[in-house]
Amino acid sequence: MSEAPPHVTTLAERWIEARARRDAAAADALRDELAAEGWRVRDAAGGFELVAAAPFTVWPTVGSIPDAAEGRIAGHPAAPESAAGHPVSPESAAGDSASPESATEHSASPEPAAGRPTPPEPGTGRAGLDRDAPIPDRDASADERHVEAAAEPGRRPEGLDAVDAERVADKEAAPEQKPEGAELVGRVDDLEGHPERTVSSQLLWDASLSVSRLDESITPPAVAERPRSVRPTVTVALLVDGWPDDLRECVRALVARTDAKIMALDLGDVDGAGRALHELAEEFPRRVEAWHVAETPHWRGGTAEWGESRDKLLSLDTSDVHVVMETSTILEGDAITPLLDALGDDDVVAAGWKGVNPRADGQEWGDAEPGEVRGLLGDLLAVRRDAALAAGGFPTGARYYRNADLEFSLALPGTLIALGRDLPVRQERHRGYHDVDPGYRDTESRRTYDRVLRLLRTP
Template sequence: MSEVPPHVTALAERWTRARTGGDHAGERTLREEIEAEGWLVRALDEGFDLVPRPHFDVWPTVSSVPVSEAPRTEGRATGTVPLGEDSREAGRIDEAAAPGARPEHLDNLEAERVAETQAAPAQEPEGAELTGRAGKDLGDPERMLESQLLWDASLAVSRLDEEVTPVEPEEPVVPPTVTVALVVDGWPEDLLECVRAVVARTEARIVALDLGNVDGAGEVLEELVKEYPHRVEAWHVAEIAHWRGGSAGWGESRTKLLELDGSDVHVVMETSTILDGDAITPLVRALDDDVAAAGWKGVNPGEDGHDWHEAGPGEVKGVLGHLFAVRRDTALGAGGFSRDARYYRNADLEFSLSLPGTIVALDRDLPVHQERHRGYHDVDPAYRDRESSRTYDRVLGLLRST
């Protein structure tokens, strides 16, 4: 990495003093000066860090990323996953059930019948030759009576046809839109494998929040955006994850992703989770009736409330953050993820307990596996235990209140 020029270091030192002193205008001005010199400054627990400014846009903090009302995708656009049916079936339903559907969108027999009906000339009632065509004897009373009876019968049939109310076509089934959300805090190889598996095995779109371009993970994310421009969306911030000594918390980052997402279903996923097949659609289908969230792995508390144990498929108290789907509106209504959760561990339980409605786990039924869970194993044990305990105190409070 390039050596930081002394004058940029001096600017960063002034930036740190402005930040800790609450001088927000001075902090912003100094940060812009540092960026103009080709560097990014980010806060650490002790002091600051300076890194070369990348070629893509970088926001200074997670909270500074702008959130606008994301338009909801209508119909079968990219990023939709059908709820309760195969996507190909959903497409056929949309076409066949749409008002004014053309014959070619029906099945073969129905299309032929519609075409025949539209092409056939108007038919006269049977016996119409008795009602006044040239060359017919209309003076015969018997012939006239017979003609009148046939005419009356044809009118009755015609009136009956008019009085039958046509069956209204059913509304087309519109599947929910789905987004997989990823927090990127390093380990670019994991990110690459995770994203490519999601793209290859599902129709879901992906939105990723890069924290600090650690080990070049942000640059890899940008390459994925170029490779899959209609599937992957990226946001970058200069902050690095709290567990790395930065200031970006897990709960804050997750809530920001939830706010940036405009889909019906929001999928929380870690980059260490790898899909072996379409594990997203079963989770979306499980969001039925009053089910607010459906996850891969579920857990339940023991009788004392302190020890949680893995649960099999079915209703559970909590789902783990490796992979779960949640109704986005429900999650936002519950306040999102706790901004007090600086580290992921137990924050997934805290989020689960805050949701109204039922939570279910699918467990062994999903085609998915996990590689090395770096967010646990590669984190300083003292930090991990301290932050896990801090969050779990809030979990116990929620358990007592339910």
């Protein structure tokens, strides 16, 4: 239990009592009082736990974060309120809701750097596979501006070009001078009695002012350049489930070596990783968008599942290309641009770092050479966002990452490309595999792999 002032501890004890007698209104009111004091209360073995309020907004669950399609604008949704009109308390995923307002969006200008490619280190993976300024409106027509010039000698109306302005000035200085082009229909002194000539002369005069001088050489128009293709927008999506030092190294490399937007979802501020994410979002304005939930990862005994969390990041994203990345993956150069280039082929729906192919028995998978592959792993994977959404997003039944990234890529309707060692990437210790309880890891991996086998057998 945190060292809280005695009156705060008393409020927490009263909160426990209210919950024990199932008095939800009293419990909510006490929780709000604690929040006003700068503390959050949550259930713990043998009683309660008090923690100092986080310096950022915490949503109660992954599912409580509004999707981009639900009216979220630039990462700033409206905060839901309790029935009493107070923001919902942010710290308890199991039973108590959190105080959601808007997540903060931050950014910074990237400083591109180059790095030498490093062959990926083998890790562990699948069953039988080892891996780890607006333009102002025109306020007058061209004819109106010429009228203004004639009415006010010496004044050059806005929008009148230099040639026209000079011509107007010449006309004011020598009104007896013949209008250019009059000789085409007759002399000025020969217009009397010929109204059609007068009209024609006036039309030529007007045209000479608004278009160009008839006696000037006409420059042929330059051949229009072929329009350059618009570069797709891209977001790198990170799940933050602990290990703040890994997160810092991963994000700093992304900021230094790419211009991609970074969106990260913090699950429960494990080991202070959520606070590290908050600091990164403040350090790099408009580059890092941070979301925080009170739920902790399922593999840590919490309720936040990998598939649901990844799917939420996809639904929050509005970019053309969505990049799945692990915080153990570190860029040593711009590895995002080659992935985007690979997506330039209309048939390619996803491109990634590590590709795998099923072995002959259909039960195990092996590392694939660069090129077209059957499956991609989620260490670093870029996918067309519209295709990912059309395929149903990430497998929401997957509680743990292992094999779930493979399941996701198998469901995509199109060609998958792996770039392999051609990418300037390295992988640090994959803690999501090595630092997880082996029993949990094997159980959940097998559970997901059963779905992978069904996908393989589907024509």
